[in-house]
Amino acid sequence: MSDPLGQLAYQTLQQGRSLAGLAHKEISSRLMAWLAPEAKANVVPLAPGVIAELRKSMESLLELDWHEAQQGLYPSQLLFDGPWLDWFLRYPLVWLDQPAIWSRRSRRDVRDLPRDVNPGQFPDYYLQNFHHQTDGYLSDRSAELYDLQVEILFNGTADAMRRRLLQPLLTALPHRGPAQPPRILDLATGTGRTLRQLRGALPDAQLLGIDLSSAYLRQASRWLGQLPGELPQLLQANAEALPFAAGCMQAVTCVFLLHELPGVARQACLNEAFRVLEPGGVLVLADSVQLADSPQFSGAMENFRRLFHEPYYRDYISDNIPARLGEAGFVSIHGQSHFMTRVWSARKPMAEAG
Numbered sequence: 579m580s581d582p583l584g585q586l587a588y589q590t591l592q593q594g595r596s597l598a599g600l601a602h603k604e605i606s607s608r609l610m611a612w613l614a615p616e617a618k619a620n621v622v623p624l625a626p627g628v629i630a631e632l633r634k635s636m637e638s639l640l641e642l643d644w645h646e647a648q649q650g651l652y653p654s655q656l657l658f659d660g661p662w663l664d665w666f667l668r669y670p671l672v673w674l675d676q677p678a679i680w681s682r683r684s685r686r687d688v689r690d691l692p693r694d695v696n697p698g699q700f701p702d703y704y705l706q707n708f709h710h711q712t713d714g715y716l717s718d719r720s721a722e723l724y725d726l727q728v729e730i731l732f733n734g735t736a737d738a739m740r741r742r743l744l745q746p747l748l749t750a751l752p753h754r755g756p757a758q759p760p761r762i763l764d765l766a767t768g769t770g771r772t773l774r775q776l777r778g779a780l781p782d783a784q785l786l787g788i789d790l791s792s793a794y795l796r797q798a799s800r801w802l803g804q805l806p807g808e809l810p811q812l813l814q815a816n817a818e819a820l821p822f823a824a825g826c827m828q829a830v831t832c833v834f835l836l837h838e839l840p841g842v843a844r845q846a847c848l849n850e851a852f853r854v855l856e857p858g859g860v861l862v863l864a865d866s867v868q869l870a871d872s873p874q875f876s877g878a879m880e881n882f883r884r885l886f887h888e889p890y891y892r893d894y895i896s897d898n899i900p901a902r903l904g905e906a907g908f909v910s911i912h913g914q915s916h917f918m919t920r921v922w923s924a925r926k927p928m929a930e931a932g
Contacts, residue, residue: 595734617683746923770798785810
C-alpha cells in the first residue's frame with residue numbers, strides 16, 4: 579500500500595541527514611585548514627559531472643530502500659531507526675575529538691593506540707588508527723563515536739547501504755519454519771548496526787556477531803539489548819579463525835570489512851565463511867565499490883584513501899572479489915552496486931567435491 583506521508587517523512591529525514599553531514603565536513607575542513615594546515619590531504623580533482631553522478635546514485639539508493647520496505651522485505655520502522663538521542667548528546671564529543679585527529683594527521687601517526695592494548699592479542703594490520711580514529715577500534719570512546727562518525731561520512735546513508743544485503747540474503751535463505759530459525763553469523767559486527775538490520779528483517783533468526791574489539795562489542799550489546807526478542811550472541815574473535823564448527827551456519831554476512839584487510843587476511847576470512855556454512859548456505863558481503871564496477875567514481879575512491887587512513891583500500895578496489903569467492907569454494911556468485919557499496923552474494927555448493 580502506498581504511504582505518501584511516510585515517504586515524505588523518510589525523504590525529509592534523509593535530506594536533513596545529508597545536509598548535516600555535508601555541513602559538518604565543510605566546517606571541519608575549513609577549521610582544519612585554519613588551525614592545522616599541515617594536516618590537510620592532497621586530494622585529486624573530480625572529473626566533471628561526478629558530484630551529480632554521486633547525488634543521483636545516492637537518490638537511487640534511497641528510492642530502493644523505501645521501495646523494499648514497502649514491499650515488506652523489512653519493516654518501515656528500520657528506515658527511521660537510530661539512537662538519535664545518543665547521537666545528539668555525543669555530537670559535541672566528535673568536535674572535541676577533532677584536534678587530536680588533526681594532530682595525528684599532521685604527525686602522520688597511524689599507530690597512536692591506548693597504552694593498555696596488548697599487541698599480541700591482535701593481528702598487526704589491526705593495530706592502526708583506521709579513518710584516523712582516536713584509539714583505533716580499541717577503546718570505549720572510539721566505539722561510542724564510531725556510528726555517528728560513519729553517519730557523517732556517508733551523509734546519513736550508512737544503514738541504507740547496510741540494508742542492501744537483506745534482499746539477496748532473504749532470497750537465498752531456505753524456508754525452515756518457526757521450529758528451525760536460521761542461524762546467521764555477522765563478521766566484524768562492530769557496534770551491531772548490521773545485526774540491528776538483520777533483527778528487523780528476521781525477528782526469529784538466531785543471530786551471532788564476532789569482532790576483534792571488546793569495546794565495540796560492549797557498545798553493540800548496549801544498543802542491541804534495547805531490541806525485543808532474543809539478544810544476538812556476541813563473541814570476541816578473529817574472522818580469519820572462527821571459533822565455530824564446520825557447517826553450523828545457514829548464512830554469513832560481512833559489511834565494510836574486506837577493504838580494511840590485506841589480501842591474505844581477506845582470503846582467509848572468505849575461506850572461514852565457507853567452512854562454517856552448511857552446504858547450500860549463503861554468504862552476503864557489502865563493502866566499498868571497486869574500480870571494475872564503478873570506474874566513474876575512481877576519483878572519489880582515491881580521495882577516500884587519501885583523506886582517511888585506509889592502508890589496504892588501494893589494493894582492495896583493484897581486487898577480484900568474485901575470484902576470491904571462487905577460490906574459497908563458493909558458487910552462484912552475483913554482485914550489484916548501490917551508491918558507494920558493492921554487494922556480493924554467493925552460495926556454498928550442496929555437495930562439496932571430494
